[in-house]
Amino acid sequence: MNNINWKYVIPLENKEEIQEIEKKYSVLLPNDLKGCIENNNAGYPNKNIFDTEVSKEKIFKDLISYNREDEENIYQFEELFRMNLIPFGLDPSGNVLCLDDDKKVILYLHETQEKEFVADNFSEFLNKLY
Incomplete structure (x- = not known):
C-alpha cells in the first residue's frame, strides 16, 4: 500500500453522515x-x-x-449522484474524482462533462498517487 500521510484533516463530526448519503442516493x-473518509475527512494527501x-x-x-x-x-454534488457517480475528491480546477457504476475511479471534467479513467478502484487509485 502506498504510504500516504494526510494533512489538514477536518474530523468527521458524525460518522452516520456516510450512511445518510448512501441511503439518500441509493449508493453503497x-x-x-x-474508511478513508472516516479517518481523513476533507484532508489532502502528501502524495497528490x-x-x-x-x-x-x-x-x-x-x-x-x-x-x-x-x-x-x-451535499453540493447532488447532480453527480444523479448521474450515478459517487464524488469523493477535487482537483484545483473544480474537476471531481468519482467512482462510477462499477466503482472505478474517474475524473469528471466539470466544464465538458467528460470522464477520464483513473483506476479500477479506490485502493488502486491511492496506490497510484505519487
Whole structure:
C-alpha cells in the first residue's frame, strides 16, 4: 500500500453522515473509501499527483468533506449522484474524482462533462498517487 500521510484533516463530526448519503442516493460506498473518509475527512494527501488515461500529472487537491457545515461538502454534488457517480475528491480546477457504476475511479471534467479513467478502484487509485 502506498504510504500516504494526510494533512489538514477536518474530523468527521458524525460518522452516520456516510450512511445518510448512501441511503439518500441509493449508493453503497466501498469500505476502503468509507474508511478513508472516516479517518481523513476533507484532508489532502502528501502524495497528490495522479495520471488519467488521457492526462498526466493531475493534482488531487482534497477529499470532499462529509461535514454539513464545511464550506465544501458532499451535499453540493447532488447532480453527480444523479448521474450515478459517487464524488469523493477535487482537483484545483473544480474537476471531481468519482467512482462510477462499477466503482472505478474517474475524473469528471466539470466544464465538458467528460470522464477520464483513473483506476479500477479506490485502493488502486491511492496506490497510484505519487
